[in-house]
Amino acid sequence: xxxxxxxxxxxxxxxxxxxxxxWVIREQIGLTGTKYxxxxxxxxxxxxxxxxxxxxxxxxxxxAVEGKKIETIESLEKNGQLSKVQKAWVDNQVPQxxxxxxxxxxxxxxxxxxxxxxxxxxxxxxxxxxCRCGTxxxxxxxxxxxxxx
Amino acid sequence: xxxxxxxxxxxFVIGSSAIATGLAIGFDLxxxxxxxxxxxxxxxxxxxxxxxxxxVWVVVKPNDDVVVRIVRSEMGQGTITGLAQMVAExxxxxxxxxxxxxxxxxENLKRNKVWGSYSTGGSRGIRTSEQYVRxxxxxxxxxxxxxxxxxWNVPAAECVAKDSVITHTPxxxxxxxxxxxxxxSQLEVPKDAPLKDPKEWTLIGKSVNRIDGVADKVTGKQxxxxxxxxxxxxxxxxxxxxxxxxxxxxxxxxxxxxxxGVKKVVQVGxxxxxxxxxxxxxxxxALDQVNIVWDNGSNGELSSAGIKKMLEEGLxxxxxxxxxxxxxxxxxxxxxxxxLEATYFYPFLNHATLEPQTATAKWTAxxxxxxxxxxxxxxxxxxxxxxxGLPADKCNVYKVxxxxxxxxxxxxxxxxxxxxxxxxxxxxxxxxLIWTREEDMTQGRYHPVMMCKMxxxxxxxxxxxxxxxxxxxxxxxxxxxxxxxxxxxxKDPLAFQGVDPTGEHGICYSFxxxxxxYAMRNTTVPPGFWRGVNVxxxxxxxxxxxxxxxxxxxxxxxxxxxxxxxxxxRAVAVLNAVADGIGWNTPAKPGVFRGVAQMRxxxxxxAAACELxxxxxxxxKIHRIVAAxxxxxxxxxxxxxxxxxxxxxxxxxxxxxxxxTIEKGAVVQKNFDTFGSIRLSQMPKVETIIIQGGxxxxxxxxxxxxxxAAPAVLNAIYRATGKRLRTVPLKNSGIKxx
Numbered sequence: 001x002x003x004x005x006x007x008x009x010x011x012x013x014x015x016x017x018x019x020x021x022x023w024v025i026r027e028q029i030g031l032t033g034t035k036y037x038x039x040x041x042x043x044x045x046x047x048x049x050x051x052x053x054x055x056x057x058x059x060x061x062x063x064a065v066e067g068k069k070i071e072t073i074e075s076l077e078k079n080g081q082l083s084k085v086q087k088a089w090v091d092n093q094v095p096q097x098x099x100x101x102x103x104x105x106x107x108x109x110x111x112x113x114x115x116x117x118x119x120x121x122x123x124x125x126x127x128x129x130x131c132r133c134g135t136x137x138x139x140x141x142x143x144x145x146x147x148x149x
Numbered sequence: 150x151x152x153x154x155x156x157x158x159x160x161f162v163i164g165s166s167a168i169a170t171g172l173a174i175g176f177d178l179x180x181x182x183x184x185x186x187x188x189x190x191x192x193x194x195x196x197x198x199x200x201x202x203x204x205v206w207v208v209v210k211p212n213d214d215v216v217v218r219i220v221r222s223e224m225g226q227g228t229i230t231g232l233a234q235m236v237a238e239x240x241x242x243x244x245x246x247x248x249x250x251x252x253x254x255x256e257n258l259k260r261n262k263v264w265g266s267y268s269t270g271g272s273r274g275i276r277t278s279e280q281y282v283r284x285x286x287x288x289x290x291x292x293x294x295x296x297x298x299x300x301w302n303v304p305a306a307e308c309v310a311k312d313s314v315i316t317h318t319p320x321x322x323x324x325x326x327x328x329x330x331x332x333x334s335q336l337e338v339p340k341d342a343p344l345k346d347p348k349e350w351t352l353i354g355k356s357v358n359r360i361d362g363v364a365d366k367v368t369g370k371q372x373x374x375x376x377x378x379x380x381x382x383x384x385x386x387x388x389x390x391x392x393x394x395x396x397x398x399x400x401x402x403x404x405x406x407x408x409x410g411v412k413k414v415v416q417v418g419x420x421x422x423x424x425x426x427x428x429x430x431x432x433x434x435a436l437d438q439v440n441i442v443w444d445n446g447s448n449g450e451l452s453s454a455g456i457k458k459m460l461e462e463g464l465x466x467x468x469x470x471x472x473x474x475x476x477x478x479x480x481x482x483x484x485x486x487x488x489l490e491a492t493y494f495y496p497f498l499n500h501a502t503l504e505p506q507t508a509t510a511k512w513t514a515x516x517x518x519x520x521x522x523x524x525x526x527x528x529x530x531x532x533x534x535x536x537x538g539l540p541a542d543k544c545n546v547y548k549v550x551x552x553x554x555x556x557x558x559x560x561x562x563x564x565x566x567x568x569x570x571x572x573x574x575x576x577x578x579x580x581x582l583i584w585t586r587e588e589d590m591t592q593g594r595y596h597p598v599m600m601c602k603m604x605x606x607x608x609x610x611x612x613x614x615x616x617x618x619x620x621x622x623x624x625x626x627x628x629x630x631x632x633x634x635x636x637x638x639x640k641d642p643l644a645f646q647g648v649d650p651t652g653e654h655g656i657c658y659s660f661x662x663x664x665x666x667y668a669m670r671n672t673t674v675p676p677g678f679w680r681g682v683n684v685x686x687x688x689x690x691x692x693x694x695x696x697x698x699x700x701x702x703x704x705x706x707x708x709x710x711x712x713x714x715x716x717x718x719r720a721v722a723v724l725n726a727v728a729d730g731i732g733w734n735t736p737a738k739p740g741v742f743r744g745v746a747q748m749r750x751x752x753x754x755x756a757a758a759c760e761l762x763x764x765x766x767x768x769x770k771i772h773r774i775v776a777a778x779x780x781x782x783x784x785x786x787x788x789x790x791x792x793x794x795x796x797x798x799x800x801x802x803x804x805x806x807x808x809x810t811i812e813k814g815a816v817v818q819k820n821f822d823t824f825g826s827i828r829l830s831q832m833p834k835v836e837t838i839i840i841q842g843g844x845x846x847x848x849x850x851x852x853x854x855x856x857x858a859a860p861a862v863l864n865a866i867y868r869a870t871g872k873r874l875r876t877v878p879l880k881n882s883g884i885k886x887x
Contacts, residue, residue: 016409016430023430027384032376033369035552036429037503038586042821045503073369082364089367093358093787096225096795098366099503099552105367124830130821132503132553133225134798136832138791 002062006031007075017063022046024062025072033073033102037130044129047103048072054110054126073102076109084146085109092142096133103129108143117147198252201334203292205263206236206285208250213313213327215242217286219249220257220264221274222524224554225795226851227788228274229361232282234784235275238352239286239345241310242326247360254526255545267526270559270678272751272849275784279847287342289333296333297324347782356787361550374522374549375507375583382509382579383412385571386432389421389592390443392814393451393673396420398444405435414439415574423571429583445814448673453810456672457494460600463621463668464492470640470669473650476662478606481615485606489701491694493603493875495622495686497809498596498679499816499824504552505589506564510572511579512537517544517569522551524559532562536569555799556678560629561594590824591816594677595809597623599644599686603694606662611702613713615662618690620644624669625676625683641669646683646750647856648691653752653848654684656691657720658713674811680799681855684750689877692746692860696867706864707733707745719842720747723756723777726838730775731758741772744864746857753780753848754840757797757857759833763869768887769879771801771833774858779840780848786839789850794835796855802827804859805886808878831886 004011006029013028025034025048034057037045041059048057049071076083082090085108095101104127111118111126118126123143131139199208199216208216217233229249237247257264265281290310297315298305301322308317313326347353365371390396400422402414410431417423422441426432463469482488509520510533517537523529529546537544546565551558568582584592599622606615624641627634634641644667646654656665679685699709707728714721724747728734737743740762747756755778761771776793783789806825810817818824859877866884867873874882 016434019430023428026376027428027430030378031369032372032378035373035504036375036583037505038821040586040820040822043503043826073367077368082368086364086367090363093363093791095363095366096227096791097223097503097551097553098225098363098371099373101366102369127829130503130826130828132501132555132799132826134795134832135791136798136829137794137835139829140832 003066004029004062004070005067006070007072015062018061021048021057021060021062021065021070025057031072031074035099035102037100042130043100044103044107045100047106047129049106049110052110052113054107073106076105083109084149085112088142088146092138092145094135094138094142096135100129100131104131104139112143112146118143198256199250201331203289203330203333204285204338205260206282207240207289209293209326209330209333211327211330213243213246213325215240215247215313215326216250217247218252218264220252220267220526221278222267222269222526222548222551222554223361224269224524224551226274226792227359227785228269230357230359231275231784231788232278233360234352234355234357235279235283236286238350239283240290241312243313244352244357246313249360251548253545253547254530257527258530258541268528268559269524269554270556272852276752276847276849283344284342287344288339291339291342292333292336293326293329295336296329299332300324300329353782353784354786356785359788371550373504373552374509374520375504375552377509377520377549377581379509379579382581383425383427383575384429384432385423385425385568385580385582386429386436387417387421387423387567387582387584387588388436388441389588391591391816392443392445392449393675394448395443395445395814397422398442400442401440404438408435408438411435413575415571417567417570421567423567423582425571425575425580433585449814451673451814452812456598456811459670460598460621463670464600464602464619466621466668468668469619469666471664471666472642472645473648473656473665474663476615478615478617478662478664481606481662482604482617485614486609487607487701489605489607489697491603491697491873491875493601493690495599495689495877497598497674497811498803498807499590499593499809499818500555500557500677500679501590501821501824501826502551502553502555502557505584505586506557507581507583508565508568509579509581510565510568511577512569512572513576515539515543517572518547519565519568520547520549521565522549522558523562523565524551524554524556528560528562529565532565533569536566537573555680556682557594559678561677563592586821587819590819593809593816594675596679596685597625597676597683598672599623601686601690603690605694605698605701607701613660613698613702616660618648618665620667621670623671623674623676625678627669627671628676641667644683645687647687647748654750657717657747657749657754658710659716660713673814680796681750681852684748684852684856685800685803685859688746688748688856689860689863692748692857693863693873693875696744696864697873710747719754719779720749722842723747723754723779723840726777726840727756727758727775730777730836730838731760731773733758742865742868744861744868746860746864748853748856750853750856751849752846753778753850753853754842755853755857757854757861759858759861759865761862761865761869763866766870767883768885769862769866770887771862773834773836774861775836775838776854776857777838777840778850778854779842780850781842781844781846783839783841789839790837792850793837793854796852797835797858798827798832800855800858801831801862801886804862804877805879805884808881825880827886
């Protein structure tokens, strides 16, 4: 039995403690905005916030995050209002296929909470997610748009 | 409208017999409503087609909402938006009210393929359907105007439509599309629907925002195939023989069958074993516990070293297929004062769509349905029909938006076939098959491996008198379209993309003597169409060798190209545009070096110029790429710019980091730790120039530019380091993109 705090809601789940957080979020809790891309923490499609920091949920066993605060992509839109990052993503028409974008948005959300006006070098260091469509130019523009707003 | 309900099976048939087309449209909605709920907002793949339809491409609802039917697949490239813009341009509707619908491939089959080809590849979405979709929009406008004219009892010629409003010009009477849509739907579709003069376009050529649910993609609401939920659904994970051509000899599932959540362990065809469980994670961990013994047959000794040896032999073999020749290359070579030679290698590559392969299928004795992230709904349906053992009219496919495509999910429906095979062993239960990344990396349809030997004859006046290009490597068509190769007497004309004599992949250079030929050398590694296809390697071969010839003849690299491009003014224009854009004729900053390349591919003319610097002898930083594209007409310039900059991420990942190697008949690379994909920090600034080169043509956009970044960068690296790098990826030469 694992006790999880996801997006401010508490869950008691009957799940193998070794199950990666990603699959608990997707399959037990049913929030599918967090994506599976590699399973080894290499691509960032599964990025969520763990106590406010961006982490790759595919490589963390659920036992390691019990009782800690987890935020997923579904938590950002509040009362029908997109977050500033999400709005900048729409304004800059960032997504192509969109599959990596939940992870991109979460990594950016964590970056901007800690560093509201990041330099290009700080963006480079923080946003290491893979995007096969190649949206990086638009991602960078959208991050700068949020920090200037 | 009539509705027959069989409540016991939740099976609805909605007939549209009221519509004047007279076609009865049947929809099998068994468990579709719940599936649709799971798909979230903004996704229309599951809904029955909207009505009333005005012709087959357009639906206008009474509230003036316009639904445009799209059959090409959206995988990020923006085809939905571009195609809808074209229909709306001719329809003269209010763009703000436009959304889209995916007619199912089964629906298309029932209606004698009224929507044409579903195949989404080869950068064809716009360029091969622009005529009929624009005519579909124009026909619908004529029908709406006619309906209004009938109501007012005036000639249709006195009425005009704009922004979904129809006006009778002499009287000033107005009505809206929505008010006459039902009446319009009952009119005959006009046989001839003249198109607007391009000068009158107001929507084509405009950078409107995408209509395929951008907000849903940033909130996690867009449902990809991997996210589907249905009542009673189980999840499967699969392992296919790691050795290509291998089979399952035996397997022991004793332990797996006793694990939590596991419902069944099944063999899938001759080649794979799958575990079906409540969740993916249970299926995957249980499959890891299945002891599978493989029969590798005779393919277990294939290695990259062996393949390279075979390709090297092909470089001088006598069995080559000459496809682009003029003059007498041998004579020119023998009288040359200097011979220039270079040998190249380009590896196998995996598509690595970020969403691994996945498909959902439900099979019963009398129907089979599949939900597929597909680049070709018709190919998916064909796979479902074949695997289900059921008649075509008992099968259907519902298209789900793709988490990347790049050529992996069109011609190849292996994952769809697998899902049906598994579902068939659990009748009535929807089965969602999800591959691991490891399965995806090792069961690809790989960009073919290719070597090339370039040779040039240079005379005593420093003129290039002959060029010889010998390709040696794997044929895609021999594996994927063997009938095409058979029809060409065992030859594969596709290998010459970018250096064809003419056409959409025609070479844009002339030489007094030229010979381009190809020695086909096939392996058991399954090849596939990978974004850009054979242009990728041919661009590297020809465009870096152009620089070598320029240097050997003492001519500037851009000037040398222009000298051989006299017959191709549009190619010269894109080359000049990137040369000007990068500042070719002014000195670069100290430590900064430049390179250029140009190609014609997928019907467009493209060129790229870059600026980079190299530190510590091996760390390459690309500062800028200026890219020009002349596709003829352009539907959505902002969308083109995003495709161009995105294509360089795919192309540069391949140049610097990606390689699939083979040991003991199987793929070595299992994940993104060994199959690199470039990151944001490595992304150069891309400046896109769009040239509309006149004429009356439409070129592709998704693929053409991908190939020009690599040779431009290689040419610049040579200027920076004095090294000609001719083996891809550059990581094998110790070069890093930083």
